[in-house]
Amino acid sequence: MMTITAPTTAVRVTAPAESGRTPAVVANQVTKSYGAVRALDGIDLTISRGEFFGILGPNGAGKTTLMEIIEGLRSADSGQVAVLGRSPWPRDLQLLGSLGVQTQASSFFPSLTALEHITTVATLYGVSAQKAAHTLDRFGLWDKKDVTVEKLSGGQQRRLAIAAAVTHDPEVIFLDEPTAALDPQARRELWSLLDELRAEGRTILYTTHYLDEAERLCDRVAIVDAGRVIAAGKPHDLIREHSSPYVQLVISRDRLDPASAAAVPGVVNAREEGASTIVETDRPEDVLVTLGQRVGFDNIHTRATTLEDVYLRLTGKEYSA
Numbered sequence: 001m002m003t004i005t006a007p008t009t010a011v012r013v014t015a016p017a018e019s020g021r022t023p024a025v026v027a028n029q030v031t032k033s034y035g036a037v038r039a040l041d042g043i044d045l046t047i048s049r050g051e052f053f054g055i056l057g058p059n060g061a062g063k064t065t066l067m068e069i070i071e072g073l074r075s076a077d078s079g080q081v082a083v084l085g086r087s088p089w090p091r092d093l094q095l096l097g098s099l100g101v102q103t104q105a106s107s108f109f110p111s112l113t114a115l116e117h118i119t120t121v122a123t124l125y126g127v128s129a130q131k132a133a134h135t136l137d138r139f140g141l142w143d144k145k146d147v148t149v150e151k152l153s154g155g156q157q158r159r160l161a162i163a164a165a166v167t168h169d170p171e172v173i174f175l176d177e178p179t180a181a182l183d184p185q186a187r188r189e190l191w192s193l194l195d196e197l198r199a200e201g202r203t204i205l206y207t208t209h210y211l212d213e214a215e216r217l218c219d220r221v222a223i224v225d226a227g228r229v230i231a232a233g234k235p236h237d238l239i240r241e242h243s244s245p246y247v248q249l250v251i252s253r254d255r256l257d258p259a260s261a262a263a264v265p266g267v268v269n270a271r272e273e274g275a276s277t278i279v280e281t282d283r284p285e286d287v288l289v290t291l292g293q294r295v296g297f298d299n300i301h302t303r304a305t306t307l308e309d310v311y312l313r314l315t316g317k318e319y320s321a
């Protein structure tokens with residue numbers, strides 16, 4: 001069996017070279033403890049302007065704490081943070097107008113209509129009601145303008161939350177699990193809105209449960225575990241760097257159980273994954289012939305390494321943020 005171990009050293013995340021502009025975010029040796037719990041243990045991070053940057057990691061890894069420190073909602077115990085070249089703590093009113101923070105559904109004004117909600121938030125930022133209405137329309141919610149927030153679907157509430165976070169045209173946008181618990185269609189609709197925000201050159205920091213989504217959306221990701229960045233880079237670079245050297249075959253577990261697969265010459269590793277048996281081999285030609293004869297070639301699929309595989313190898317944990 002292949003052993004999966006997490007690296008012990010923290011990774012310093014540097015941004016791609018920029019032409020003389022202050023990075024969107026710089027975190028330098030940031031630490032934060034809650035009593036005996038060391039939530040952040042020396043985070044280094046540089047995010048360029050215009051990057052779509054994903055922060056991934058298991059429960060309790062420190063993602064929310066890190067986002068909140070960068071947003072200026074919490075102070076770090078030590079280290080430095082700069083957002084657009086300014087310190088977010090203590091709260092900097094000049095910086096606030098450049099930041100957009102997606103509020104969770106629970107912080108909505110539930111009995112306001114969608115239009116009243118976004119207009120209220122916009123007013124706090126000195127943005128006109130007309131601009132608020134335009135943003136509501138842009139996020140596909142104009143026909144819901146008179147519906148109270150509590151009556152909107154989960155996907156519509158999420159879109160409203162993001163619309164309210166960006167109505168003042170912030171340069172840096174923070175999204176905490178924006179697509180959690182949405183159905184696939186609602187997720188995809190949000191993806192195109194997020195793509196649009198990125199195309200406008202905004203910097204987006206985001207956390208997600210969905211590693212396929214991070215792979216699809218993010219320019220770069222940082223995998224955080226136990227308060228440290230354990231890997232960072234472009235999703236495809238991380239995949240290349242941490243790919244299994246073996247070819248992976250997927251077969252329905254009904255047709256072949258892992259123990260039988262492991263006994264086939266050339267199989268390096270066989271494991272159960274849901275209703276499938278995953279077979280890893282360094283001799284795919286031989287193993288395909290043997291298994292094809294046993295279960296039928298139509299029942300065997302090959303699988304490429306994904307960001308989820310990289311995550312699993314590095315953290316040793318199934319993903320659930």
Ligand SMILES: Nc1ncnc2c1ncn2[C@@H]1O[C@H](COP(=O)(O)OP(=O)(O)OP(=O)(O)O)[C@@H](O)[C@H]1O
Pocket residue numbers: 034037038039057058059060061062063064065066320321
């Ligand atoms: N206000 C707090 N008081 C005490 N401990 C806290 C507090 N906030 C977070 N922690 C602890 O700090 C650690 C990091 O928590 P944090 O919420 O930043 O992680 P996370 O990666 O966002 O987790 P999740 O994915 O579960 O939201 C955890 O051990 C958590 O229990």
